[in-house]
Amino acid sequence: MGTLRFITWNINGAGSREKRLKIFNQLKKLQADVVLLQETHRPLRGSNELKTPEFPNVFSACYNSRQRGAAILIHKNINFTVLDTVIDPEGRFLIIKLSIRDKKLCIASVYGPNVDDPSFFHGFFSALSEHLDGTLVLGGDLNLGLNEDMDRLNTAGTQRNWQSTNIIKQYMNDFGLCDAWRSLHPTTGDPGD
Structure with a gap:
């Protein structure tokens, strides 16, 4: 298939023309x-x-x-055929x-709830499980840290013991997924903090 360059980005809204131009530049x-976008607000x-x-x-x-809002943008030079799409009516994920x-190739862009919502992640990974007969690329903002010590600033009151974290870790293990950023930066804090 060759090498494809993926970007995932929580853009925190793309409402104004000026902001969209900055994003596109x-x-x-x-x-x-x-490109996998989250919080498109569209x-x-x-x-x-x-x-x-x-x-x-x-x-x-x-x-x-x-x-x-979640979106997936594909460059004009990529020739592809769409085999299937799954669109969450709540605007939280797109497969x-x-x-x-x-x-x-299965590509998923996900924007997780900012509260502990295990049912959302069960539903998302259940939808994803029906499309695992090829290479899987998952990107997004889960709104939680998989490793609280590394992925979040350790200030008083920020430690969260969410059920969703364990659910995501189990599905990642079941699907053979890894946190690509963490794999490349094993001792560095999360870039989103």
Whole structure:
């Protein structure tokens, strides 16, 4: 299939034209092939505003203009066939299954709840489990740390013992997934903090 460059980014809203231009300029500099966005804050009618000449292929899970939203953008130079899509009506995740050069690829962009919600993660991974017959790429903002000591600033009151953390770890183990950033930076704090 060759090498594809993936970017995942919580953009915290793409409501204004000025902010979208800043996002698109940064994506152009990063030379991404596939972009997974979270917190797009786009209503369904506004999802086409994420299209650009470089990224004409946009898949969106929309909610409203003030919260949630996930999107996957694919660069114009990537030739693919869509095999299946799963769009969360609550705007929390999007799963697309593609064929690229006769190889199956499942890409998921997820924006997790900012409260402990084990049922959400069971539902998300259940939907994902139906598309595991190819290479899986999962990116997003889970809104929790998988390793509280490394992934969160250790100030008083920030330690959270959420059930969702253990559920995600179990599914990651079951699906053979790893935290790519943590694998490359085993002793560095989370870049989102």
